[in-house]
Amino acid sequence: MRTVRFITWLSVLFMPALAALAQDAGEETALERGKAVYDQWCIICHGEDDPASGGGTAALEFLYQGALPAKLEDRSDMTPELITELVRRGRFGMPNFRLTEISEQQLEDMIAYLRRNSGDAGDANDSGD
């Protein structure tokens, strides 16, 4: 299945980087959990611009016209507030996600993952435990 293949491929690609980023066991767990949440809920629209995709990456590529990366995982400028707003409120056709879908802890973990390349990501890398 295409979705599963993407997840596997991305796992292989990103796991060494995640491990290298990790400073302690808790930090590594938060990033890994965050990536798992992202893979479960977001990547089907915000992964590769694939024919099975829900079109999030293609829409952002059209919107940004190269000014920002279209893939959210390549961004380093998204604040926790923006990520929370997008997940909980949706935007331009993207649905919102409830606590029974993405819990508060899972959202924190995903924020940590998406902000792993941000300059001020220290707090977001907290394990949340």
Added chain:
Amino acid sequence: MAVPTGVSEQDWAAALEALSSVVGSEWVFTEEEHTSLYHDVYSIYQGEPEDPVVPAAVAPYTAEEVQQCVRIANQYRIPIYPISTGKNLGYGGSAPVYSGSLVLDLKRMDRILNVDVEKATVLVEPGVTFYDIVDHFERNNMPLTLDMPDPAWGSLIGNALERGMGHTYSQHGRDRWSGHCGMEVVLPTGDMIRTGPGASGSNVLWQDQKYGIGPDVHGIFTQSNYGVITKMGFWIRPAHEGFRHARVHVPRFDDIHKLVALDTRLHNMEICNGMSVMASPLYGSFGPMLFMPPVTDPEHLALLEVRNGERPDPGPLAAYGERNRLAFWWLELKFHGPNPVTQAQWDYAKDLFSREIPGCWFEEYEPLEFPLSEEVKANLNTYGHVEMVNIGIPSLHRFAMSMRNQFNPEPGVGHFWFAPMIPKTGEQILLAQEVLQKNCERLGIPLFAPYYSMLPLMWYPRAGIFLAGWNVHADPERNRRTREQYVELSQICADHGWTEYRAPAPLHDQIMRMSNGFNDHALLRFHETLKDAIDPNGILSAGRYGIWPRHLREEGQG
């Protein structure tokens, strides 16, 4: 703290405590930042006072917990509204119809309870999505497939209860509800029933046979508010062995009548068992579709100008088609089954069309063999190739069409569907095109393309649906106008006998009333009679599909 409509603060506090003791306090949501998530992000009442407000949500984990929650709601007369996955976007999403209802969020109930590979049946809970079930088949190496809707993130049960539609095989496939077999229902009193042979207390026939003995009650639980479905069985299908699609091209405008009639004949004979698609190369493609390129030739474009809503003259178009080897209409037939079998089915169809429509010609595509090769997989959902939803592969490709792109550079905040059902005849299709085009122009309804280039979706065996997506915006005034247009155009269609197959939740009252007028709305009164008997306290999903409980009818609802 927000309080449900019609409930005292004292009772509300007691009810929340009771609900917490059932599901655990972490699964009772009362903070505004959490309850506001129970909202249809595609609502056509965006930011308006009519947009439903949710005072709390509770998320049970088992059917027994659902029963206890419903009993508590009865004790305190709390209006409740169950949702499955809440992805019914544009039709209500996770929001209730009656503002101030407590949402019963069933997403945590996401167990696949049984899969019978030999009989091709499944038994699932409401939180199970199409992605979940396909992943389950793959992880467990189960050679099964099932029909797919546009977005695969929705609930099997929710989609069936809405009478949603998919894109694959005809028998127990595209019409999701037609594939149901056996339900477990928590009634509005908190009592529980099982339907069909499951009513015996034994499971041995529950997913094998729809009927037990006595009245068949299944249908009353669709597009209604008579129970909370906690389990449902489905008839699915052995994994694909082959898939074939091919087109029949016809040269003349009037050929539409025979073309549609023969498609119906082939489906009723079960020679054709996939979802047919019709299009007109001469009236042109209406958007970024995978099956036909848009018209670009200036000579052709000049023949397509619509004046005063009138159909562009078919005569010059047919002459243009003859010069350029373009059919007036084509019909794409799809066949699910082993390729040697579908070859015989297609051969029969070709022979039938050749005899009945002089001058028709055929376009055949290489049939697919399963399991699909990597090369074939790589081409799915691309122009000129098979769509994943046509062969049961989960995808959000069709959903992506409503996202920002070159054809939709300024998307709305959401969309909903205008979708009247029409009889599947050439005469009615042509009439519907004219009625819809002229009235859209009169009402100022924006169209991606003229209705003359649109054909109905052939979801049903004997009826089609003229499906059109309408954008929802952040501007309340624009949405108000859109609602008025939707209701007026729906009324015009209803006057022709073309009723909607489904409707946005905030407009259920109007659509139900205009669609059920026979004998002074006798069917609506029957719905109310059932409601009052099944739900004596009127707690469950008030207003859903225009069915209001007695105490709210007396307050003027509906």
